[in-house]
Every structure is written in structure tokens, then in C-alpha cells.
Amino acid sequence: MDEPRIGVFICECGVNIGGVIDCQAVADYAGTLPDVIRSSVNKYTCSDSGQSEIKQAIKDNNLNRVLVAACTPKTHEPIFRACVEEAGLNPYLFEFVNIREHCSWIHMQEKEAATGKACELVRMGVSRASKLEPLQSNEVPVTNTALVIGAGVAGMQSALDIAEMGYKVYLVEKNPSIGGKMAQLDKTFPTNDCSICILGPKMVEVARNKNIELMTYSEVEEVDGYVGNFKVKVRHKARYVDTNTCTGCGLCVQKCPVEVPNIEFNEGIGTRKAIYIPFPQAVPLRAVIDKSVCIDCGACSRACSSNSIIMEQEDTFSELDIGVIVVTAGFDVYDPEPTHDFGYGLYDNVITGMELERLINASGPTMGKVVRPSDVKPPKKVGFIQCVGSRDKKRNRYCSSFCCMYALKDAQLIREKYPDSEVYIMYMDMRTPFRNYEEFYDRARDMGIRFIRGKPGKVTENDDGGVKVRVEDTLTNDIINLDLDLLVLSVGAVSSESTERIRQILKVSRAADGFLMEAHPKLKPVDTTLDGIFIGGVSQGPKDIPYSVSQGSACAARASRYLAQGKAITEGITVEVNHDICVACGICVPMCPFQALSIEEGKLNIIKALCKGCGTCAVACPTGALQQNHFRNDQLLAQVKNVFTFEE
């Protein structure tokens, strides 16, 4: 190894670091450390001028190692690696020290301690930098196919965009039809377009696209491999119907004697049969048998003229070779039942916003008649309570972002349908950002919808089945008692169990709110920290339709970079064996979760392409023959040692 010549660059990050840490003092201290040839302070090291300064310093001082003390490597390491590479250095000769997230931001009041700690962090980094060695990144080929998990509006958009770029897409949907939650909605704000009228054609487009292989009623079971080379196992659940011959005529449905509540599509309002077509515009328009309630009477079979009923059908599996993965696995609406929020589940006439969507929908169980569940009569006085389950430290701390808008929409629809009705919206804050949303709010006011700022304290049931809501109007300090025929709870979004299942299979991170976590909240909103895996739609966090669609497209664009290039770069951080020391004991072999290690003819064999560089095998090696590149023992121990200094 050549003599280390280290350049140290301390970043002020404006006042983010510079406002707490005495950066010049840290740079001066760094200058006293072994192998440090030069050290300096930059206002913004990552800026163009900051980077040029690094490149210039490499040339001027013949530097062969670079250390930047700034923010987190999780976002900025690639930037600086590229920077030193442009100056002719191997990118792995770069060392990052985090003095922002791990120092200035968490010791804002203790400037001296923060400066002292920054010095020590830099000292640790310098010791490691002097032991860094050049490494080669690996190039892996990328299979030119994409997997999109979840065929709601975000997933459909993503699949269409990728397919239209010319790549094969497997679109996997757990339900028997695509369309997601949007298919259940009546109208969409702020234009009040009919939801299924705009979604339906898109669903058909997805089904017709030659590059999209639609896998409905299917679930991803296993995912192995890495960017460009994922091996995916998909389960196709038995429908007990031959989808190739079934025409969706529905004769079987008419004849089926078993009726159960339609939970899947109508939120439990109305019924469906044991054999059913999910909804009139379903894609594919094919029947499916719910075996958990089917009595095997065979009525459907006799009714079916194309002999499509196959009672002995079993689940089948596909094994797919996939290059990139997009996850748009959807969400659940918050369920107020277990905690009986505002009497939900106790009083018949307290319903959720989603239930109202099905009631108000022309093709819903009541043909669009809004009725109160207790007596099936149209309600005269309707109230909405906002933020149910949301913005609440005990439930979900976040704002679900679309509930204000859907309440405004549904309130307007009720007023339009029933001009005699009175509609009240009880809210803490109305949140209506984005184009035409505020105007939509104004329109609701103009239509005579009454807004009460306050969270109801008490909801009780009246003798006539109506509900009494007691609420303090916090603008006038009046206590208001409202007698309502129907109370609608504006419930928000929660992460769904199926999203959690996929998350665990893929090892994507979860944010504190339970939704999937993006690689960076601002700059990588649809990337994950895993190469080749992207997230969008409400599985990433609550959002409305346009935002979901944009994210679907964003995922497609990000994912197809890999497809277009046909290759991906994987880290050079793999494990290395010193055959002189290795005794081929094989202890390391079962440690590797990726089967990268094997003993062949008395010798340890490493398949570099399989090694993901976790380094757990290196810990197990009893002779020290295995070392993880870039995290070798001597590099880590140098850091450990340099946490401390000796008194002279």
C-alpha cells in the first residue's frame, strides 16, 4: 500500500454544522493527525465549488485518501465517491464522517462538547482512511422485466409506463380484479368525475397491453436475489373458475344459493354470492368462488354453459426472473370498530366515509340512494367528523391527507342529491392544499354546508335511531347539540397487512407511521435503500389519486433506468479469503444467507456475484482468513482505538 496522504474537508453545511461546531478548530486539529496532508473548511462541501476544491486539492497535494466530515453517508457518500473518482482516485479511498446528524444537530446547546466530539469523530475517520484500499465495483446484468406488486391506480400507472417503454411487466394483484380502492369510490374531488368512469378505461388498457402480464388473485410469496436478478415466486390462488373460458356472464352467480355480506367491495353493505364477480367493471371480468362459504352444491356448474367451473382447481405457482420491483401494495382505511370511535359499531347510523362512498355510488348496493342503515330512509341531517383515528397521539399521529377533501366532496354530493338536507362538517383544521382544492372548499360553503370547528366530545343514540352529537364550537365557544340522522366518520389511511407482508419479504424499511419508507424524504421519494426496489402509492404514505398516479410514474421512471442500461453496479464491498491462512474448516459456509460460500476440493470458494457484503462470515472465521473488504478488522479496530487518546 502506498503511503497514505489524506485530505480532510470539514463542512459547515451553512449553519447546520457551522452554527454549533467550531469547524476551523476541527480542521486545525485534523491537520495535526498522522497522514493528514491538508485540511480545510468548506461552507457547503457537496456544492459544485466544494467538490472542485476537493478535486483541486487532490491534484495539488497528490492526495490518495479523502475524508469529508459533513452529513450522512446514506445520502451523500455516492456524491463524494463520484467526486474523488473524477479526480482520478478509486472511490473506495473516500471516508465519510457524520458531524451533522450525529453531532451538531443532536448537541445544539453544547457547542464545546460538540466540537470536541467532532474532533474525535474525525480522528477515528482519519485512522480508518489511512487503511482504506481501492476496490472494484461489480457490474451485474439486469433482466429486462419488471414486477409491479399491487394493481391499484398507482400500480396500474407504473405498469403501463414501464410497458410503454417496451419492457415486460408482471403486474401482481392479490384481489380478483385490478383497480384498488379507487374502483370503490363514487366521485373524485375536486372535479367530481365519476371514479370508475375514468378508472375503468385505464383498467382495460392495462389488461390489453401486450407487455403487461396481469396476475390477479395472486400473491408474491418469495423474493430472492438482488437488483437486476430477482427470483420471484408468485402464488396464483385457485379461483375454481377457468378464466380462459369464463365469459363473465354471471349466470352462475344468479344460481348460487349462498349469500354473504359483500365485505370486499361494498364494505359489508349488501350481499354477494359464494361465486361472484367482484364488481360490474372488474378486470378481468371473471367469476371467482369463495371456497370458505361455498357449499359445493354444484348449482354454478350446472348454470355455466362454457363448463368453466373447476371445483378441484388448486393454487399454482410461477417463478419469475425480474430485473426491478415496484411496490404499490395499497392501504387499509382506518377501522373505528374496535375502539368504537364516536359510537361506530354501537349505533347503526354511524358509518365510515368509505361506507358512504358505496351508498352514494350509483352502482353500489343501494343504487346510489343514501340511506340510514337503521331504517333505510334517506337522512335529512348528516354530519361528518373529521380526523377520525388521525392526528391523534393514541392512534395515528399523521394526517391522512385526503379525508378533508373527500368529506367536502361527499357533503356536496349529498346536498346535490337531497337539496333539503342539512350537512355539517365538524373539523379541527380543514386542510385543502393543491390546485382547485381551496376553491372546492369555498364551493362547499357556498352550497350551505355548515362547518363547525371542534372535535365532538360525546355521541349518543336517540330513540329514533338518530345520533346526538355534542360539540364545542371552538370559534364561538358555544356548546352545540346536533341531532343527526346519519353520522359519517372521515377515517384515514393505515398501512395494510398485505403491505407489511411484502415489506418483510423484500426487507424494505418501515417508517414510524407503519407505511413503507423511502430512501430520502425529499430527493428519493420513491426509491428505497435497496437497489432496484421502488415504492409508491399509499403503501408509501397517505396521498390522493393524482399524487398516487405521479408516484406510479415516478417509480416507472426510476425503475426503467436499470432496464434501459441493462446493467447495474453493485458494491465492491465483498468478502475476501486469504488462502494462506484458511484451513477450509467450513465454519463460514452456513453463515452466508446467500449461499456465496462453499468448500470445493478442500478449498474455500467465494462466488462474488452472490456476496452482498454483510460480513457476518468474516466474524465467524476462526483463523482470520476471511476479511470483509472496506470493513476489515484492521480498519474497524483503528476506529475503535482512535475513540480514545492517551494523556501525555
Next chain:
Amino acid sequence: MKMTENKQWEPKIVAFCCNWCSYGGADTAGMGRFQQPASLRIIRVMCSGRIDPLHVFNAFLEGADAVLVTGCHLGDCHYVNGNYKTQVRYDFMEDMIKELGLEPERLHLSWISASEGEKFANFVREVTEQVRKLGPSPLKPEGVN
């Protein structure tokens, strides 16, 4: 800058953090500005499964007042099951530090996800408090800072 001016003893804690979860948790603590004592020195590894008992004992021998072993929650390991191996190794280390005559409060294991910034900060606060009460590690070599 002189590092050795007569300062009062402050605990020094070495934390090994995995790149994907617990290092991210430390980042999130920073982004959330969760203030914590300046006692922690983080060493980043790719996986908690890379944390070698050798590193941990070295940290104690060099002068650490406490050592934290951290990683992703079980089931969330970016490398499938590295943290299960960490757990096994940790159990061994727990026994070992007693042999070395150290108080068990000086070694901790915690699973912290990238979103758990507050948890990370609280963890640092708690351990620092415990160690403050215990005083400097008996293994700390004379004259170490």
C-alpha cells in the same frame, strides 16, 4: 485544539451500528433534533452480523465505558438473518463481560429501525445515565481520555 484540558470525566460509549437500520435511526434522531449527551462514538458496519466480539472487547480494553451493539429488528435484516447471528454472539459477549469483571450495564443490545430516531436518542440518554452512575470502566487503562 487541546483535547486534554482538565475536564470532568464524561462517559465514552462506543456504538456499533448497522448501515441499514440503526445507523439510519441515529440519522433520524439527528433529523428530528433529538438532543442527547455527547457521549456516543458510532462505528458503522454494513450489518450487525459484522460486529465481532473482538471489536467489542477491544473497545472495552481501549477505554470504552460502555458498548452498544445495535441492528435492525429481528425479521428486518437487510441480509436476511444477520441480526440473529448477532443475538447469538451477543449472548456470548454478555457472559464474557462478567468474566472480565465488568458490570452488565456496560454492554447493551438494541434493535432500532431507521425510523426510530426518538428511540435511538432515548437509548443513548438512558445508557449514558446508567454509566454516569457506575463511573469509569474498571478496564479503562490509566491515562486514557
